[in-house]
Amino acid sequence: MAGEKDDLGRSSDVYVSFAFAAADVLLETDPDGNAAFAVGAxxxxxxRGARALTGQPLRKIIHPSDQDMVAQALAQMVKGERVRNILTRVLLPDGKAVTVALSGYRHPGNPERLLVALSHPGGLPPLATKRAEGAAGVLDKDSFQAMAAQLLDAAPPDEPYQLTLVELPDVAAFHAEGGEATQAALASELGNRLKSLSVGGDAVGQLDDGKFGVLHSASVSPDKISESVTKAAQVVMPDAPPLEAKLATLVLDVADIPPEEAARALTYTLNAFAKDSANGGDLATLMKDLQPRLSATVKQMNDVRQTVASGDFNLMYQPIVDLWTNVVHHFECLVRFKGNDNKSPYETVAFAEDVGMAGMLDLALLERAIGTMRSNVANTESLKFAVNLSGRTLSDPAVVKKLRAILATTGDLRKRLVFEMTESADVGDLVAVNDVIQSIRKQGHEVCLDDFGAGHAAFHYLRALKVDNVKIDGSYIKDAMKNNENVSFIKAIVQLCTELGVSTTAEYVEDAETANLLKLLKVRYGQGWYFGKPAHPASDDIRTAWKTQTLEWRKGLLYFKG
Incomplete structure (x- = not known):
């Protein structure tokens, strides 16, 4: 035993071995927080050199805004807890700040001292993220989800991170009793305490009023988090009744999907619960349902991935007709999943968008459509095809890179390959999306803005995105013969698009009367069952493949019989 104690007392040996394994700088701090020993780069x-650090208070090099957080981390070490990868900022001699990862634990041979390691943050997310307004220093919902994506990617496979949701049902009464000053003090104290328990020291997000998410390691128990809430309230208002927290903890065991998609599954699951919460859901329900929700989401993501990888889907083609000439302008390529050719794929496609898999699906459909266009059944200049690209796809740099690589090989399909931008959720960076659209158009491909007038695809899209065609949402076309307001809307869209040099398409054209009305309103193209339902080519012979009850060839062009 004496030999073991002697070994533990040799700080330089401990530090040198530790330094090469885990850190750039190793410190031993005394009970006053001074660096009694330092080694490393x-x-x-x-x-500053290691010798210059020796004898100096650790707080001297910590950014003032992060000193409370570091103090909390050191207090955890004093209690015997291990702290891993707390992101903090240190001050360089010139006053500039750099981000480092701080780890440590109590010295095994001298409980009055701490072993503290500083290292480059590596793949951990930066501190420069958007903070929530309601709690000092913690992340807002979007930044928290973005950080979760990076942390889950870096999580050790044998120790999955955990997510604890914290709900403070009595916080409003607590604030009312103490006033604004107390509210601010509680926000600061609570934020610092929760962050000190989180992965990287910054993985805490405010999800709603009185609701927080904490990403942490398995070594941090829910009881510790609950205790932190109680202590934060006691520090701010010692005489007030205890502030109780309701907790729900989820083990983020998502080994069955790629790490970059793990946070998407979590985000989708949390958002689904948030919608349910509006209908009376509470944290007790979440505790019961969240793990099954996450498992179901992971399974559904795997199903989508398998479908794409195996090519277990079909394309069907619906004609879009020039209302003024009856010539088929192009066919829209519509996905149908095998075994469900007659079932709308909307739910699967919307799910793929929500969990960030739209790009994977879109590119698979694009490659299938390109194959069709080059095959004997469709390889003619008179047949054009439109492929859908989600706004999410056009917003994802990694997917855009793959898209550009594909389009670099489609010079033979210029003027024949058309794109429709679809969107079931708002696109954040329209400038970046427009840049992608313009590069597509410069390569000779028309771009259409789909479902205009529905949901997010509104006038600000048309202002921000320069496109060739606007497809008016079918909800305005269905009742156009009976609804004067819809007619007025269609007129306004056509007039605006005409002034912008953009053509228009109307979907859901179901009869001749609607088609004639649209012609009078100067809509250029029509799509709907009146012209033809989505269908597979009737044969492998181009002369008969596209002939239907409504379509026929005339002088090398495909016409709607009318």
Missing amino acids: AMALVG
């Missing part, structure tokens, strides 16, 4: 990391 301190100059490269914190702008």
